[in-house]
Amino acid sequence: MAGGEHDMRAWDDEDPDAHDDDSAPWWFPGEHLPPHARAMGLTHHTPEGALLDFGGRLDPAKRVHYWTAWALLVVFGLPVVFAVMRLAYLF
Structure with missing residues (x-):
């Protein structure tokens, strides 16, 4: 095969970001908030949401x-x- 004939549509099966929805990946800020906190309007930008996000990231x-x-x-x-x-x- 010549260099220009390589199929660029072939994807690696081990794609670490293999989700089909439009949600942000788990490592983005604010992704560790519980769903009920998001429903109340808390994000990682608010002080309370930032504490919840920080606490959710603790291992x-x-x-x-x-x-x-x-x-x-x-x-x-x-x-x-x-x-x-x-x-x-x-x-």
């Missing part, structure tokens, strides 16, 4: 991700604990 098998999840739990849970302690002190 518990990786030790750094595991400790990052615990750190986030402490950072977001500590103000709640302090608010409950303040309420308990007032009553």
